[in-house]
Structures are given as C-alpha cells and as structure tokens.
Amino acid sequence: MIRTTYIIVSFILFPIFILAYDYLPDQTVAITILMTLLLIGWYDVFQKKNxxxxxxxxxxHFRYIFKAIAPELQQYFIERNTDGKPFNKNEISLIKSRSENQEKFHPFxxxxxxxxxxxQWLGHAFIPGKKMAEPPRIKVGGEHCLKPYNAALLNVSAMSFGSLSANAITALNSGAxxxxxxxxxxxxxxxxxxxxGGDIVLQIGTGNFGFRNNDGSFNDEAFVKKGTLKEVKMxxxxxxxxxxxxxGGVLPAAKNTEEIARIRLVKPHTNILSPPVNPEIKEVGDIPKFVKRVRALSEGKPVGFKLCIGIKAEFIKLIDTCIEQGNLPDFITVDAAEGGTGAAPLEYSDHIGMKGDEALKFVVQVLKEKNVREQVKVIYAGKxxxxxxxxxxxxxxxxxCNSARGFMFSLGCIQSLxxxxxxxxxxxxxxxxxLQKGLDPTLKSERVFHYQENTLKSFLxxxxxxxxxxxxxLKPELIQD
Ligand SMILES: Cc1cc2nc3c(=O)[nH]c(=O)nc-3n(C[C@H](O)[C@H](O)[C@H](O)COP(=O)(O)O)c2cc1C
Ligand code: SF4
Structure with missing residues (x-):
C-alpha cells in the first residue's frame, strides 16, 4: 500500500517540483533534499533484500535508525537504576565513582x-573483624614452578588486542x-x-595467536620469545x-587490521576463527602435557588453564589425569557462563556452560576431594x-579474581553493546x-588504578x-540467598 502510494506520489511530486523550482527560496538545499529522498525511495522500492x-x-528506515540507537534510548529514557543488563545503572555508576576516586553513597x-x-546477602557479625591495612597477595606456583608469582586479589581479565583498542590496552596495562x-x-x-610496565599474564588462546605455525599449531620458538619476557609473570x-x-572465537574482518594480523601471525582483513579447542589438545591427557611443555618453555613460570565448567565428570577426569601424570596446573581460572565476550552466538552466551557460583564451588570441592587444593590456586571471573x-x-x-567488564567500565564503557x-x-x-582518539590512555589508566584500589578497599x-x-x-556459608 505504502509502496504504491510512494510510486504514485513521487510521480506526481516530481513534475510539481520542476514547475515550482523557480519560486523556491533556497533552491540548492531544496533540490538536494528532494533528490536524496526520491533516490532513497526508488532504491527501496526496487531492491529485493529487505x-x-x-x-x-x-x-x-526509521525502524533501523531507532533500532540502532535502541540501547541508548533504553538506557537513557526507559531503564530504572536496577534494570540494565548485563550490568544495571547502579552498578555502572558505582564503578564510575570508584574509577574517579570518589566516595559513592546510595540515598534512601x-x-x-x-x-x-x-x-544474595552476608550475615554481618556483632563485632567486626580486625581491618587489614593492606590487601593480602596470593602466592601462585606449585611444586614444579621455579618462579612463583604473588598476585593481587583483583586483576584485569583476559581481553585481547583486537577485541580491545591499542589505547584501551595501554590504559589497562598502565593502570595495572x-x-x-x-x-x-x-x-x-x-x-x-x-x-x-604492568605485570602480564600471557594467554595461549585456542588459535595459538602470536605463537602459531601456519597450520594453527603451537610454535615453541615463537612462544619462548614472549613467554620468557620478564614482565610475563604467569x-x-x-x-x-x-x-x-x-x-571458539571470531575476530571480525573489520577489526583484523594489518597490525593485528602481524601480531597474531594471521592474514589481515579476514574473519579469524579460533577453534573450540587448541590443536595441541586431542584428548584430556594432552592438557597436563601441554601445561608441562609450556612451563618448561617459560623457564618455570606458573602455568594454568582457564575454563568454563561443562560436563562435571570431564573436569574430575582432567584433575585425575593431572595427578596421575604428576603435572598439576599452578592455577585454574574458572570462567562463569554469565561472563563477557567481544562477540558470541546468543545461544552460547545464554544457555551453554555452568553458572559461576556453582562452577566455582564445584571446582574447589573437586580439588579438595583429590587433596590438591593447596597446590592449585583458583582464580574466578564472572561479574x-x-x-x-x-x-x-x-x-x-x-x-x-579477575574482572573484564568491570575494568571496561572503568575505562568509560557505556554498555552500548x-x-x-x-x-x-x-x-x-x-x-x-x-574513535580510539577519544580514549586518552594516561587519564584512563588513573581510572583503572583507582577502580581496582577502591574495590579492594570496599572488600576489606x-x-x-x-x-x-x-x-x-571465609567460607561459603557466610553468603545466603
Ligand atoms: C571484550 C571482551 C573480550 C574478551 N576476550 C577474552 C579473551 O581473549 N580470552 C579469554 O579467555 N576471555 C576473554 N574474555 C572473557 C573475560 O576474560 C572474562 O573471563 C569474562 O568476561 C568474565 O568476566 P567479567 O564478568 O568480569 O566480564 C573477554 C571478555 C570481554 C568482555
Ligand atoms: S561502549 Fe559499547 S561497544 Fe564500547 S566496549 Fe562498551 S559495550 Fe562495547
């Protein structure tokens, strides 16, 4: 109906416009607007894709314009302070205040x-515990580790250069x-x-980016160059x-610049897929073997693995195999199913993997049951x-713990999704x-630093x-639902 009306109207409007042209006050503006609208309209009518x-x-087109700015409209005009997802306005504003080194009090x-x-809530005690002056640090490194590392209680979680900009990475590391x-x-x-100058935890992704052969397998020599750097701590x-x-993961072609491709050792301007599992791992027994190989290549630094818990029996088998081989990881990072990403299919974000609280308790319980809890540190990431x-x-x-999106908010993320x-x-x-120019790494690094510091103060x-x-x-019973 509207389509037919448009065709008729444009046929009628066009000659009227030609006749009225000499009487228009600003002919150039008028003709530009009219011709643009006519062309867009004719394109719309004859294209078949949409x-x-x-x-x-x-x-x-208004539908698509509003759809594109829907997150902003939602955030500014519709959401209440407790509504936003994955993080609500109160949470984001708390991080913002902490990053600006301001006290944050909530009224009423x-x-x-x-x-x-x-x-979830904590049962407070009549008599407070002794307040620590400084947050403690945690030593990571089991019996095979030659260079243990003392980690802070809150650190920047894995986010690659590629998913984040150079300025963002610079600010995060300077803040660290x-x-x-x-x-x-x-x-x-x-x-x-x-x-x-910040301490680095070097991640080996499933695509072995930065230390890969052309077929995607792990390149020992390339890894040694990076893994033995003194700033790489784990x-x-x-x-x-x-x-x-x-x-696995996707680096969209749009973000795969020449620079990123050179660092990752891949072809630029193409979609880069990282496989669901590292090609070095064909069966569970290969995981502790890979841990041992990497530890040796890094000259004895703490080596661990990061995972989201799926099938419980597989994780139990993994720990059994590590024990049998005498190759326990120095740490395990438990990533919650509700954790973040640069890009993922919705089904995977919404329905696959174990929720954080349950996964963390499960991993700790398995390590305790197998009598290896002392050797293996547990790191947690998930909101x-x-x-x-x-x-x-x-x-x-x-x-x-690690935090990814918390630190993104400290950099100024507005959750525009x-x-x-x-x-x-x-x-x-x-x-x-x-777009990167808007992010000043020096100023933002201060925010990153203050956010971590003030979060630890709140924790203490x-x-x-x-x-x-x-x-x-600390024990699980302190937290109640
Ligand atoms: C933009 C972005 C990029 C990420 N990239 C990686 C990555 O390269 N490797 C990885 O193991 N996890 C990656 N993650 C997951 C985070 O490291 C973290 O485990 C997860 O987001 C949970 O933490 P959060 O709830 O504090 O965001 C990424 C997350 C985000 C938001
Ligand atoms: S502002 Fe939007 S696009 Fe940028 S990091 Fe935050 S959620 Fe992602």
Whole structure:
C-alpha cells in the first residue's frame, strides 16, 4: 500500500517540483533534499533484500535508525537504576565513582526488591573483624614452578588486542602498573601496548595467536620469545570461555587490521576463527602435557588453564589425569557462563556452560576431594565488579579474581553493546583510529588504578563486617540467598 502510494506520489511530486523550482527560496538545499529522498525511495522500492524497505520506502528506515540507537534510548529514557543488563545503572555508576576516586553513597535505601529478586546477602557479625591495612597477595606456583608469582586479589581479565583498542590496552596495562596488579593479554598475544610496565599474564588462546605455525599449531620458538619476557609473570592456557564455551572465537574482518594480523601471525582483513579447542589438545591427557611443555618453555613460570565448567565428570577426569601424570596446573581460572565476550552466538552466551557460583564451588570441592587444593590456586571471573562480588567469590573458594567488564567500565564503557561492530563509541572495543582518539590512555589508566584500589578497599571493609580476620576464615556459608 505504502509502496504504491510512494510510486504514485513521487510521480506526481516530481513534475510539481520542476514547475515550482523557480519560486523556491533556497533552491540548492531544496533540490538536494528532494533528490536524496526520491533516490532513497526508488532504491527501496526496487531492491529485493529487505521487505520492510520495499513495502515502506523511506519511512521504513526509521525502524533501523531507532533500532540502532535502541540501547541508548533504553538506557537513557526507559531503564530504572536496577534494570540494565548485563550490568544495571547502579552498578555502572558505582564503578564510575570508584574509577574517579570518589566516595559513592546510595540515598534512601535499597532499590532492589528483596522479596522478588534473588538477592544474595552476608550475615554481618556483632563485632567486626580486625581491618587489614593492606590487601593480602596470593602466592601462585606449585611444586614444579621455579618462579612463583604473588598476585593481587583483583586483576584485569583476559581481553585481547583486537577485541580491545591499542589505547584501551595501554590504559589497562598502565593502570595495572600503578596498582601492582596483573593484566591478562587475552588470546591475541602480547603487543607493545601491553608492555607499559604492568605485570602480564600471557594467554595461549585456542588459535595459538602470536605463537602459531601456519597450520594453527603451537610454535615453541615463537612462544619462548614472549613467554620468557620478564614482565610475563604467569601463562594461562585457554580451554574455554564462559560466554561461548565450546565455540571458539571470531575476530571480525573489520577489526583484523594489518597490525593485528602481524601480531597474531594471521592474514589481515579476514574473519579469524579460533577453534573450540587448541590443536595441541586431542584428548584430556594432552592438557597436563601441554601445561608441562609450556612451563618448561617459560623457564618455570606458573602455568594454568582457564575454563568454563561443562560436563562435571570431564573436569574430575582432567584433575585425575593431572595427578596421575604428576603435572598439576599452578592455577585454574574458572570462567562463569554469565561472563563477557567481544562477540558470541546468543545461544552460547545464554544457555551453554555452568553458572559461576556453582562452577566455582564445584571446582574447589573437586580439588579438595583429590587433596590438591593447596597446590592449585583458583582464580574466578564472572561479574566480579565490586567489594561484595569479590567477597562472595572468595567465600565460595576462589583465591583471587579477575574482572573484564568491570575494568571496561572503568575505562568509560557505556554498555552500548556494539563491541562486535567496530563502532564502539568510547574507543574501547574498536580498531577505528578516530574513535580510539577519544580514549586518552594516561587519564584512563588513573581510572583503572583507582577502580581496582577502591574495590579492594570496599572488600576489606566487608571482610571486617563479616567478623573475619583473615581470608582463611571465609567460607561459603557466610553468603545466603
Ligand atoms: C571484550 C571482551 C573480550 C574478551 N576476550 C577474552 C579473551 O581473549 N580470552 C579469554 O579467555 N576471555 C576473554 N574474555 C572473557 C573475560 O576474560 C572474562 O573471563 C569474562 O568476561 C568474565 O568476566 P567479567 O564478568 O568480569 O566480564 C573477554 C571478555 C570481554 C568482555
Ligand atoms: S561502549 Fe564500547 S566496549 Fe562498551 S559495550 Fe559499547 S561497544 Fe562495547
């Protein structure tokens, strides 16, 4: 109907416009607007790919304009403080204040509906525990490790150069240097932007990016060049990621620049797929063998693996196999199914992999049952973004934590949810140089530093409120649903 109307109207309007042309006050502007609209309309009518535009020429575009800015409209005009997903406005604003080194107080009382929402809570003690002056550090390194590392309680989780911009990586690493915590490279390998003086955890992704042969297999020599750098403190072998376990990863062609391709040792401007599992791993027994090989290549640094728990029996078998081979990892990073990603299929983000709380408790329980809990440190990542979420993870058995999206918010992320499109408005998740200009690495590194520092301060206060004097006093029963 609208289509037919458009065709008729444009046939009528066009001659009227020609006749009226001499009487128009600003002919150039008028003709440009009219011709543009006519051309768009005719294009819409004759193209066949999009039914809405074909049936509703010109006006149909409003649907796509509004759809493109829907996250912003939703966030600015519709959402309440407790609504936004994955993180609500209150959470984001808390991180923003902590990053700006400002006190954050909430007026009037909680906005959560305690009786409808599943709110986890801590039973506080009559007498507070002794407040620690400094947050403790945790030593990582089992019996085969020659260079143990003392980790902070909160660190930057794996996010690669490629999914994040050069300026974002520079700011994260500089912030890590100022605060004395580590920065995980993610699966894209190590770059000059990571080398700002902060401690590095070097991740070996399933695509072996940065240390790969042409067929995608692991290249020992290329790895040694990076793994033995003094700023690299630990090595993490990625088995799976919570937001897309069993799927591998995609670096979209738009983000695969010449520079990234050179660092990753891949072809530029193509979609780069990382496989669901590292080609070095054909069966469970290959995992501890790979840990041993990498540890030797790195000259004895702590080596562990990161995974999202799937089939419980497989994880138990993995730990049994590590014990049989005498090759325990120095750490295991448990990634929650509700964890983040640059890009993943929705089904994988929504329905695959074990939820964080359950996975963390399960991993700790298995390590205890197998009598290896002391040798293997447990790192947890999954929406750890404030003092309470850190406290909860440590109660559930984590030794320390990583945060990805928390640190993205500290960089200024506005949760516009377009990390996969190369159009990130804040310059964080884009390779577009002009968008990156908005992100000043020096200023943002201060925010990264303050966010981590103030989150740990909040954690120490909650620790004292719980009545505990030491991390060893923390236990799952402290957290209630
Ligand atoms: C933009 C982005 C990129 C990521 N890239 C990687 C990666 O390269 N390797 C990896 O193991 N995990 C990656 N992750 C997952 C995070 O390291 C982390 O495990 C997960 O997001 C859970 O932490 P969070 O809830 O604090 O975001 C990425 C996450 C985000 C948001
Ligand atoms: S602001 Fe950038 S990093 Fe944050 S969600 Fe949007 S696209 Fe992703």
């Amino acid at each position: 039914a809405i535009l074909r049936d509703y020429p010109i006006v149909g 009382g909680t906005e959560l509906d305690f009786y409808a929402d599943k709110v 240097r100022k605060g004395g915590f580590y920065h995980n490279t993610g699966e894209g390998g190590i770059t000059p932007f990571h080398q700002q 090595i993490e072998i990625k088995l799976s990621q919570g937001a897309k376990p069993g799927h 750890v973004m404030d003092g309470f979420s850190l406290f909860k993870a440590l109660c559930f058995g984590a030794d320390f 377009r990390c996969h499109t190369d159009t990130c408005p804040t310059g964080i998740a884009t390779q577009n140089k002009s 206060e909650i620790l004292s409120t719980s009545g505990c004097n030491a991390l060893s006093d």
